[in-house]
Amino acid sequence: MREYILKRVLISFAILFFVSILIFVLGRVLPGDPVQAALVASRMGPLSDEVIADVRAQFGLDRPLHIQYILWVSSFVQGDWGVSIASGERVLDMFMHRLPVTLELFFGSVIWAFIIGLPLGIVSALRRNSWLDVTVTTGAILGVSIPVFWEGIVMIYLFAVLTHIFPPSGYVPLSESVTGNLLSVAMPTFVMGTHGAGLFSRYVRSSLLEVLGQDFIRTAYAKGLPRKTVILTHAMKPAMIPVVTVVGLTWGYVVAGAFIVEYMFAIPGLGRMGVNAIFANDFPVIQATLVMVAVNILVVNLLVDLLYAYLDPRVRVQR
Amino acid sequence: MNGRTRDDAPRAHRSVLMETAMALVRHRVAFAGLVILLGLIVMAAFAPVLAPYDPNEQDLYQVLQGPSRQHLLGTDDVGRDLLSRVIYGSRVTLAMGILSTLFAAVIGILAGLVAGYKGGIWDAVIMRITDTFMCMPALVLALVIVAALGPGMKSVVISITVLAWTGFARITRGQVMIVRELPYVEAAHALGASGYRIMFRHLLPNVMAPLIVTATISVGMNIMLESAVSFLGIGVQQPTPSWGNELRIGYSYLEIVPLFSIAPGLMITLAVLAFNFLGDGLRDALDPRLRGEEKAGS
Numbered sequence: 303m304r305e306y307i308l309k310r311v312l313i314s315f316a317i318l319f320f321v322s323i324l325i326f327v328l329g330r331v332l333p334g335d336p337v338q339a340a341l342v343a344s345r346m347g348p349l350s351d352e353v354i355a356d357v358r359a360q361f362g363l364d365r366p367l368h369i370q371y372i373l374w375v376s377s378f379v380q381g382d383w384g385v386s387i388a389s390g391e392r393v394l395d396m397f398m399h400r401l402p403v404t405l406e407l408f409f410g411s412v413i414w415a416f417i418i419g420l421p422l423g424i425v426s427a428l429r430r431n432s433w434l435d436v437t438v439t440t441g442a443i444l445g446v447s448i449p450v451f452w453e454g455i456v457m458i459y460l461f462a463v464l465t466h467i468f469p470p471s472g473y474v475p476l477s478e479s480v481t482g483n484l485l486s487v488a489m490p491t492f493v494m495g496t497h498g499a500g501l502f503s504r505y506v507r508s509s510l511l512e513v514l515g516q517d518f519i520r521t522a523y524a525k526g527l528p529r530k531t532v533i534l535t536h537a538m539k540p541a542m543i544p545v546v547t548v549v550g551l552t553w554g555y556v557v558a559g560a561f562i563v564e565y566m567f568a569i570p571g572l573g574r575m576g577v578n579a580i581f582a583n584d585f586p587v588i589q590a591t592l593v594m595v596a597v598n599i600l601v602v603n604l605l606v607d608l609l610y611a612y613l614d615p616r617v618r619v620q621r
Numbered sequence: 622m623n624g625r626t627r628d629d630a631p632r633a634h635r636s637v638l639m640e641t642a643m644a645l646v647r648h649r650v651a652f653a654g655l656v657i658l659l660g661l662i663v664m665a666a667f668a669p670v671l672a673p674y675d676p677n678e679q680d681l682y683q684v685l686q687g688p689s690r691q692h693l694l695g696t697d698d699v700g701r702d703l704l705s706r707v708i709y710g711s712r713v714t715l716a717m718g719i720l721s722t723l724f725a726a727v728i729g730i731l732a733g734l735v736a737g738y739k740g741g742i743w744d745a746v747i748m749r750i751t752d753t754f755m756c757m758p759a760l761v762l763a764l765v766i767v768a769a770l771g772p773g774m775k776s777v778v779i780s781i782t783v784l785a786w787t788g789f790a791r792i793t794r795g796q797v798m799i800v801r802e803l804p805y806v807e808a809a810h811a812l813g814a815s816g817y818r819i820m821f822r823h824l825l826p827n828v829m830a831p832l833i834v835t836a837t838i839s840v841g842m843n844i845m846l847e848s849a850v851s852f853l854g855i856g857v858q859q860p861t862p863s864w865g866n867e868l869r870i871g872y873s874y875l876e877i878v879p880l881f882s883i884a885p886g887l888m889i890t891l892a893v894l895a896f897n898f899l900g901d902g903l904r905d906a907l908d909p910r911l912r913g914e915e916k917a918g919s
Contacts (some may be wrong), residue, residue: 313752320753331769440650443901447894449845451852452886455872459879558758562849566872577853580764588765592757599756 306611314604321596326371329589378593384586388579393590396575403473404560404571407494410487411559414495415502422499423506428533430511438503445500450559453493454566461489471568490567494559502549510541543613547606557595644906651902657895661888665711674702676709677860685878694880698870706862707884713863714892717774718844721781725843726836728782729789734820736790737797748794751787759784763850772855780850781843792835796828830907834900841896848889864889 358364365373377384383393426438462470468489474482513519514537522532557573564573572591579587645651664671673693680700687695694703736747754762766780800806801824809823850856851865852872859866864885871882 316749317752317756320749321756324753324757328765328769436649443650443897444894447841447845447897448890449848449886449893451849451868451872452883452890455868455875455882455886459875459883463876463879558760561758561760562852565853576761577764580761580768580853580855583768592761592765595758595761596756599758603756 303611307608310604310607310611314600318597318600321600322375322593323371325589325592325596326374328592329585330367378590383590386579386584386587388582388584388587393586396587397572397590397594400570400572400575403569404564404573406476406487407491407560407563407569407571410491411494411498414492415498417499418496419499419502420506423503424510424533424538426503427507427510427514435507439507442500442504445496445503447500448496450493450497450562451566453496454489454563457489457493458566471566473567473569473571487569490563490569494563497559498549502545505545505549506541509544510537513537513541543610547610549606557598641903641906645899645902648902648905650898651906654895654898654900654902657891658899661711661715661892661895664708665715668708668712672702672705672708674705676701676705676862678702685874685881687878688880694884695878697867697881698874703867703881703884706867707864707888710862710864710867710885711888711892713774713857713861714844714847714865714889717778717781717847717857717863718840718892718896721778721785721843721847722836722840724778724782725785725839726789726832729786730793730825730832732786733790733793734797734824737794738801738816738820738824744794747790751790754784754787759846760849763846764853764855767850767855772858774857774861777847777850777856781846784846785839785843788835788839789832792831793828796831797824800824800827834904834907837896837903838900841893841900844889844892844896864892 355364363370381394383397385391386393386396389396422438422441426435429435458470461467468485472486474486476483514533519532519537522536523529527536560571561573561577563569564571565577568574572594575587576591578584579591645655678701680696682700683692683696684698684700685696686692686700689695692702692704694707697703697706732747732751736744763777763780763784766783767776770776770779806819806823809819814823847856847863848865848868851863852869854866854869857863857866859870867885868882868889871878871880871885874881
């Protein structure tokens with residue numbers, strides 16, 4: 303197991319290295335010289351080439367590329383993520399400020415996905431090929447196919463424009479009002495959650511079906527255990543292992559969904575920050591967003607892999 | 622012997638094709654997908670015939686109208702007929718989804734063939750590159766790439782291609798690694814076939830089935846990605862009608878003319894749904910094990 307962990311961690315670091323290079327290169331390709339942008343933002347008027355060269359040196363932009371890369375990585379690791387060109391705030395502060403909002407959205411959407419996806423997946427596996435199963439599996443494709451932005455628009459129209467049940471957009475912090483907070487995140491988390499529920503119910507179904515076909519389930523029935531016990535204690539546990547992996551692997555989609563959902567519902571989280579940064583060509587913020595999302599996905603994937611290996615010893619020997 | 626297999630091959634191939642087609646028709650969900658898709662293709666192909674107005678004709682006296690007899694879906698913020706724009710939008714959206722999938726498939730399949738067949742350092746490098754792309758969120762990366770290249774259809778297709786090839790590469794590689802150990806590939810080796818010939822004549826045809834499924838679903842995903850980028854305003858630019866950018870402008874008038882955003886959004890959903898339904902059906906139809914099972918069940 304220790305060897306396996308070590309190997310997985312090393313691979314993750316290798317991927318992180320590639321990711322950092324990709325992001326660094328993107329930074330050089332993006333239009334808009336950060337120095338020019340910073341100078342324009344500070345409204346210093348027309349500048350001589352000397353001043354520009356000076357500022358470039360200050361940012362380390364006159365050094366060779368590989369040195370720039372090393373400087374960037376080392377300062378990033380030390381928590382110096384640069385300063386936003388648009389607002390002048392420290393990027394790390396901006397990030398920390400918005401993180402709780404996005405986390406709340408995430409947990410909310412996972413709860414929706416569970417509440418909707420898990421029972422539907424179980425029921426459709428147990429009633430295989432029935433009209434219920436067909437409805438659920440078709441509904442699952444529907445849940446995955448509806449773009450979050452359209453589902454969001456329809457929900458805003460139905461529940462905010464027509465009926466005023468929920469606020470159309472905006473975010474009320476938990477510290478201000480608990481009900482206000484819940485009302486403001488209800489629609490965005492639901493929109494993200496239905497997408498997850500679609501994926502979730504499909505995987506629960508196929509995984510449970512596979513387990514139900516195995517010998518030990520027949521044995522459990524044969525020794526006279528009631529159906530409920532067999533399904534809940536014998537079948538569910540092994541069936542959930544691959545589901546956990548899939549949920550981990552689709553984590554990237556959840557993160558991507560947050561960008562659109564936060565933008566649409568005007569929720570001041572990391573996704574909205576990232577989208578606005580792209581609009582404003584605010585590279586330090588874009589860079590930090592990309593790095594943190596990648597690190598996030600890598601860590602989740604790593605944890606899922608390790609959990610999987612821990613639960614299923616066969617995985618450790620493979621590869 | 623060689624001659625006989627050549628004679629047999631097309632016949633066997635045809636029957637597989639027939640069986641797949643039959644299985645698709647039997648598969649209700651896939652059939653629904655096929656019907657929606659055909660509808661969209663007809664819409665795109667005959668847009669000039671079907672559209673009641675020129676999609677770019679503005680009528681500033683009739684902006685933001687609700688549905689009426691003259692304008693079945695109403696008009697947009699500069700008085701263009703929404704129905705016509707939605708019909709023409711199918712061209713842009715479908716073309717971009719299909720084109721980017723084609724490019725991505727070619728690049729991904731080539732990379733996957735090389736990684737799976739050659740193994741070693743080729744495999745390691747190609748797989749680490751796909752890992753790199755896979756831990757970046759597609760939408761954000763697409764936004765950054767489009768921002769770097771400048772908004773427009775070409776940039777969107779390029780950015781989606783850059784993101785979507787990794788899926789094809791991984792699946793091709795996985796399949797090739799299974800197939801290349803089979804005796805017939807060994808036989809081809811023994812007969813002195815070149816690596817190029819083995820990859821394209823012997824391996825590729827035998828790993829096509831999952832790739833067709835991937836490609837079908839990928840078109841839907843790419844349409845979704847394209848719409849998302851256009852919805853955020855840096856994809857396809859006005860006046861070119863795409864469902865994503867219609868939705869974007871319509872969204873700001875949601876309270877006055879809801880159809881302005883709801884109609885193009887419905888079209889995006891239908892398109893994505895059609896490809897997902899079809900992909901799902903193809904997955905079952907192309908998997909001989911499942912086919913037998915379904916027969917036994919019904």
